[in-house]
Amino acid sequence: MNISIFGLGYVGCVSLGCLARNGHQVVGVDVSETKVAQINAGLPTIIEKEIDTIIREEHAAGRISATTDYLSAIRGTAISIIAVGTPSGPNGHLNLDYIFNVAEKFGDALKEKEGFHIIALRSTVLPGTNEKFASIVAQHSGKKANEDFAVVSNPEFLREGTAVHDYHHPPLTLIGSAHTEAAEQVASLYRHLPAEVIITDLKVAELMKYVNNTFHALKVSFANEIGNICSSLSIDSHKVMEIFCMDKVLNISPYYFKPGFAYGGSCLPKDLKGLQTLAHDQYVRTPLIESIDVTNQLQITRAVSMIQATGKRNLGFMGLSFKAGTDDLRNSPAVTLIETLLGKGYTITIYDSNVSLSKLTGTNKEYIDRHIPHLSRLLTQDLQELAGVSEVLVVNNKETDYIDFLEQLESDHHVIDMVRLPEAIRQKKNYQGINW
Numbered sequence: 001m002n003i004s005i006f007g008l009g010y011v012g013c014v015s016l017g018c019l020a021r022n023g024h025q026v027v028g029v030d031v032s033e034t035k036v037a038q039i040n041a042g043l044p045t046i047i048e049k050e051i052d053t054i055i056r057e058e059h060a061a062g063r064i065s066a067t068t069d070y071l072s073a074i075r076g077t078a079i080s081i082i083a084v085g086t087p088s089g090p091n092g093h094l095n096l097d098y099i100f101n102v103a104e105k106f107g108d109a110l111k112e113k114e115g116f117h118i119i120a121l122r123s124t125v126l127p128g129t130n131e132k133f134a135s136i137v138a139q140h141s142g143k144k145a146n147e148d149f150a151v152v153s154n155p156e157f158l159r160e161g162t163a164v165h166d167y168h169h170p171p172l173t174l175i176g177s178a179h180t181e182a183a184e185q186v187a188s189l190y191r192h193l194p195a196e197v198i199i200t201d202l203k204v205a206e207l208m209k210y211v212n213n214t215f216h217a218l219k220v221s222f223a224n225e226i227g228n229i230c231s232s233l234s235i236d237s238h239k240v241m242e243i244f245c246m247d248k249v250l251n252i253s254p255y256y257f258k259p260g261f262a263y264g265g266s267c268l269p270k271d272l273k274g275l276q277t278l279a280h281d282q283y284v285r286t287p288l289i290e291s292i293d294v295t296n297q298l299q300i301t302r303a304v305s306m307i308q309a310t311g312k313r314n315l316g317f318m319g320l321s322f323k324a325g326t327d328d329l330r331n332s333p334a335v336t337l338i339e340t341l342l343g344k345g346y347t348i349t350i351y352d353s354n355v356s357l358s359k360l361t362g363t364n365k366e367y368i369d370r371h372i373p374h375l376s377r378l379l380t381q382d383l384q385e386l387a388g389v390s391e392v393l394v395v396n397n398k399e400t401d402y403i404d405f406l407e408q409l410e411s412d413h414h415v416i417d418m419v420r421l422p423e424a425i426r427q428k429k430n431y432q433g434i435n436w
């Protein structure tokens with residue numbers, strides 16, 4: 001395939017060499033005449049393992065060249081990859097000037113080209129940039145997005161220092177697109193790599209890089225805070241984190257990674273507090289670990305705001321315990337939520353198939369006596385009755401009987417969902433998920 005790459009920095013130079021290695025005819029475009037001259041002399045524009053040999057050999061084989069001329073590059077190719085820089089501005093906002101400058105020049109040149117053209121945005125950009133890029137190209141070319149050309153998002157995951165290796169071994173290949181054929185064409189460039197190709201919505205693809213890198217930063221800082229606590233106690237931090245990573249069921253796994261309501265129960269809040277106190281007693285600062293509870297409380301505040309925004313006063317809670325399949329009410333975020341709403345004068349009715357007041361004992365009973373002492377007056381044993389007296393149904397646990405009931409419910413109750421109910425319920429009028 002004939003491919004053009006706009007921006008010959010780290011990402012562009014590696015893509016140029018590696019795509020040529022895969023047999024494609026690739027032309028690089030840059031505003032820097034020095035970089036263009038380097039490529040045309042068979043030299044890389046960056047220092048990176050293996051890249052000098054690749055550029056030299058592919059240049060000698062006649063598969064790579066470079067130019068400052070947009071029109072010739074676009075005319076001669078079917079796919080254009082955009083890999084210009086997207087640095088942070090002085091206030092931390094992303095500077096998209098280079099991207100939009102490329103879009104304008106690209107549109108001007110595309111006006112002169114016949115036939116469908118595919119543009120793949122490889123630079124790291126915030127959600128919505130792809131659509132804006134396409135609208136600028138459309139404005140400048142007089143052509144229509146997704147008819148005469150398509151812009152797909154194809155974020156780059158490589159790391160400097162191991163860029164060529166990472167190019168050949170990506171964790172996955174991600175393509176966001178509103179145009180199936182364009183997505184498939186871009187996917188075909190990477191299908192030979194040992195990684196899954198995922199084609200998804202544009203904005204999902206655009207956000208992924210930010211989510212990934214934020215999580216990577218979180219991992220580093222979490223490991224460092226744990227390490228600092230360990231070293232204050234003369235415990236081997238590397239042994240701790242090594243064993244931590246061996247748990248592929250709960251630790252290094254998709255578990256706990258589903259957006260939803262606050263965590264609770266008898267273990268997470270208690271043990272988090274325990275570790276925090278231990279660090280504090282050792283004079284070790286752990287702002288990251290301390291902020292976990294702050295975020296958790298904010299999730300409860302968010303639920304309160306969503307309920308307030310319905311303007312309704314009669315609330316029905318489906319599920320009171322801290323998760324499905326248990327009657328444990330200790331530190332259940334639903335209890336805190338209900339306590340807050342009772343304080344604001346809401347009328348509340350609760351149904352929980354696992355909670356029977358007569359069976360509550362020990363610390364569980366003590367907890368609820370302390371927080372909602374008149375719980376017995378709020379509980380109902382009948383979902384029909386719950387719906388009958390409530391204008392808003394707040395779903396806290398994913399129990400099968402709640403799901404069956406809501407699927408069959410024909411009224412227009414407001415439903416506030418903390419647990420990601422099935423699609424059929426999510427499509428109903430007046431439905432709202434806590435963070436989807």
Ligand SMILES: NC(=O)c1ccc[n+]([C@@H]2O[C@H](COP(=O)([O-])OP(=O)(O)OC[C@H]3O[C@@H](n4cnc5c(N)ncnc54)[C@H](O)[C@@H]3O)[C@@H](O)[C@H]2O)c1
Nearest residue numbers: 007008009010011030031083084085086098123124156160
């Ligand atoms: N460097 C990395 O490790 C890495 C990894 C993944 C993603 N990314 C992302 O990829 C993008 C590119 O990063 P990079 O490190 O390769 O950037 P870079 O600064 O090394 O290279 C950008 C190139 O774009 C050129 N350029 C600027 N305006 C241009 C224009 N109008 N037309 C043509 N060329 C133009 C510049 O001259 C420069 O050569 C960024 O969004 C970055 O966040 C970078």
